[in-house]
Structure formats: structure tokens, C-alpha cells
Amino acid sequence: MKRSRILRVVILVGAPVAGVAGVAFGAERMVASSSARAARENTSPSATSLRAQYRRPSAIPFPEDNPYSESKARLGQTLFFDPRLSGSNWISCATCHNPGFAWGDGLPRGIGHGMNALGRRTPTALNLSWAPVLFWDGRAESLEEQALGPMSAAAEMNQPLPELEKELDAIAGYKPLFQAAFGAPTITGKRVAQAIATYERTLVSREAPFDRWVNGDESALSPSARRGFALFNGRAMCSKCHGGWRFTDDGFHDIGVASPDRGRGAILPDLDSVQFAFKTPTLRNIAARAPYMHDGSEGTLEQVVELYNRGGRVRRPSVATEVHPLNLSAGDKADLIAFMQSLSSVDAPVDVPALPR
Amino acid sequence: MPTNHKLGALAAALAIALVIVGASWLARAGGKQAVHQKDKAFSATELTVKVGDSIEFKNDDDVAHNVFSTSEAQKFNTKIQPPGSSAEVTFVNEGTVQVRCAIHPQMKLTVHVEK
Numbered sequence: 152m153k154r155s156r157i158l159r160v161v162i163l164v165g166a167p168v169a170g171v172a173g174v175a176f177g178a179e180r181m182v183a184s185s186s187a188r189a190a191r192e193n194t195s196p197s198a199t200s201l202r203a204q205y206r207r208p209s210a211i212p213f214p215e216d217n218p219y220s221e222s223k224a225r226l227g228q229t230l231f232f233d234p235r236l237s238g239s240n241w242i243s244c245a246t247c248h249n250p251g252f253a254w255g256d257g258l259p260r261g262i263g264h265g266m267n268a269l270g271r272r273t274p275t276a277l278n279l280s281w282a283p284v285l286f287w288d289g290r291a292e293s294l295e296e297q298a299l300g301p302m303s304a305a306a307e308m309n310q311p312l313p314e315l316e317k318e319l320d321a322i323a324g325y326k327p328l329f330q331a332a333f334g335a336p337t338i339t340g341k342r343v344a345q346a347i348a349t350y351e352r353t354l355v356s357r358e359a360p361f362d363r364w365v366n367g368d369e370s371a372l373s374p375s376a377r378r379g380f381a382l383f384n385g386r387a388m389c390s391k392c393h394g395g396w397r398f399t400d401d402g403f404h405d406i407g408v409a410s411p412d413r414g415r416g417a418i419l420p421d422l423d424s425v426q427f428a429f430k431t432p433t434l435r436n437i438a439a440r441a442p443y444m445h446d447g448s449e450g451t452l453e454q455v456v457e458l459y460n461r462g463g464r465v466r467r468p469s470v471a472t473e474v475h476p477l478n479l480s481a482g483d484k485a486d487l488i489a490f491m492q493s494l495s496s497v498d499a500p501v502d503v504p505a506l507p508r
Numbered sequence: 509m510p511t512n513h514k515l516g517a518l519a520a521a522l523a524i525a526l527v528i529v530g531a532s533w534l535a536r537a538g539g540k541q542a543v544h545q546k547d548k549a550f551s552a553t554e555l556t557v558k559v560g561d562s563i564e565f566k567n568d569d570d571v572a573h574n575v576f577s578t579s580e581a582q583k584f585n586t587k588i589q590p591p592g593s594s595a596e597v598t599f600v601n602e603g604t605v606q607v608r609c610a611i612h613p614q615m616k617l618t619v620h621v622e623k
Contacts, residue, residue: 289613401612403611403613415610421585423587424587425574473572
């Protein structure tokens, strides 16, 4: 699906600061390292240009066929928190995408209709306006398409679309909200999806200590986090996939998680390279989003770093060529974790809307 | 019975005809364009080629790519392309071919294959 996009400004804290002075990141570490290792670190791009690659955007993109409006975002927020979108009237989008858990659920794998155990971890709803594909396996190409998936899936919210439209239509308080958002009170599944997608696009993690450092505040990162950033972009090669301000390439990689789930491979069964591959998750607020991986199989950031240090928990032909043993020291691992912890923002409290009756 | 002279002329004519036909076939099939993969993007988003033309997909990135298509007009899979490698695809059917990278879904190229 081709979706042209426009830029519409909506509140992003921490706009880029002009004239950022370059600083040799990781300098403290290099002093204590061997000359060979220092040489490897020095092959990284210059500190200034590297920081620029991680600078936050100043606006949220919205698609031309579903532009932003305050009334639509407000309707979307109301729908997002309304459990009547599920067949049981008990599960809302926010049940799994809980703002208190950085828009996840804190569980290894999601729980759906009738306490049904789902096969994959709930991904965060943060920073999705920039994502070209959604779901761990990329099966949706827009947030509008994605929003309807869990609602109608029997294992998740178990609410067929015709039933959803009928139930919402019977709630008088929704009519004026749809009128304000779409210029007509008619409730359709498409409009529900458009409103939820609009609200979700406004869910952007705020400025973290790392962003302040990118913008020139040298005191915003500890020496350990700076060394971690150098490793992240250098020897540990994390940035090959976790690059850019959202720390994701939105790509699909088998990183050697010991799981029989074929992920993207189930969508593209003829392609060897994406067997057991899952969409690279954002690292924004990662310290608040344990457990990790598509199946919650790694409980802590320490365990995640160890997985990469080993070159994956399992070896198989589809494991990405970028994943191989790293020989990280205990100090290296601590530095990488300190860096990832610097990606946590203190986001504004989220208002739970009064639901229409 | 034909004379040796006539046989020689016939062979020469046949050879010339073969050269002309061959050259014509080569002219139709000979087109080749390069598409680079850099910064997780194709160097073009839309291309038009003739049936029999080829595209050489060059990986100029420092990560692996995997160019493929599931379009009815032509399905293909270059498999994993390490950094610095190339893969050539010849387009044999008329139609529209949607080309993607299996690893990086934002990489999209539409190839129009004409007669």
C-alpha cells in the first residue's frame, strides 16, 4: 500500500539545537584500552556526524488520507481506552498497550480473549508514526490496518467489525465525537481505525538524557553511557539494525532467539533470510520495557546483551550475518546497558478519558 | 547440381542472415541498468526496462540485503547479498514487478517491463 505523507507539527519536546559542538565520545574508555582496540573505535564516523544521525525529528508525520485533527485524536484516545471495543467488553487497546508500562504490558507474552495466552510479546505503541510496517512480523502496512487486527482476532479482542460498529452505534455519547472528528456521526470500522491510528501517532517518547547529549549537553550522559554509545556504533555493531533516532531499522532479522516461531518467515515462506526473523524493536524507553525479544525470553538488559555477545542463543542458517560472537568484557556490557538506560524519557502522565455512555 | 561457387554464396548469405538475427536479438536483450542499495534504500523508486533487459542490484551498504519480488510478472529472489556484492536479474515477461528487500521493508522499487 503506497501512503504519501505530509508533515504536521505536533509537540515534540527537545527540538534540535543548532551549532552542536563535536566531542570525542568514549574518550575515557579509549585511554584504558589497548591500542588495537582504540584504533577500531577510531574508525567510527566523527562524533558530530554520528550524533546527528540520532537527532529527534521536530514533527510527527501524518498520512494525507488520514490527516491529524485534535478532535480525531481525542476520539482515538477515547476508543483506545474503551474495553467495549472487545467482544467481552473487558479488553481495551490500553489493556495490553498500558501507558504505565511504556505502552506495553510488562508480560513475556500477551494475554487475549478469555485469558488466552498469545504467542508473542506485546510491542510498545510508542513512536509508531514513523514505522513502515507493523506487528512483529510486519503483516500490516499502516496503523489503520494494524488497529483493526487485534480487535477482530478471535484470540485477542474477539470483536468482529460488524458487531463493533453495532455496539458503538448504540452508545449515544459516541455520536458527537464521531461528528466532530469526521463531520458525520456515522460509526464505521474504518473511522474507528483512523481515529485510533491518529491517536497512536501522537504517542511519542519525550526527550531522554541521550537527546540532551545529542543537542550539546555534555553532562547529560555518564562516561559509561558515552562509552556504551561508542560500542553501540562500533565493535558491538548494534547500530547496524538499531540505528536512527528511534533506534530501529524497521527491518527483519533472525538474531538467534531459541524459538520455533518463524515470524516474518511465515509471511514470506520462500525467503530463507527472514525465517525466524522479527521486526527490530525501538530501543526508546527500553529499560522500562522488560522482558525482551518477541517472546519475552530475555528477562533483563544484561541477558539481552549476553545473547548478542554469544552471537545468538542458537545458530541456524537464517541468523543474520551481523550477529556473531562479540567478545565483550564485563565493562563493555555495563557500558552498553548504561547507554540504553540513557534512552529513557520521563513522559507526561496520560489522562484516561471519561468513556461515553 | 549447384556449383561450389553457388554453395559458397549461399553459405555467406546464411552467415550474414544469422549475424543480423543475432545482432537484433542481442540489441533486444542487451540492456542493463544498475540499481544501488545504499542507506537502506534503492537508488531508484521506479524504472522502465524492455523485456530481456537486466538490472544489476549492487549492495553499497555495510549491511546485508535480500532483493526479491513476488509479482506475477516475475518472481525472483537474489538471496542474501553481503555488503559489496551484486546480483543481476533479467526481466523476461512484460508487466509490473514490485521489487523489495526482504530484510528492510522500506526499500521499494517498481519496475515496468515493456516489449
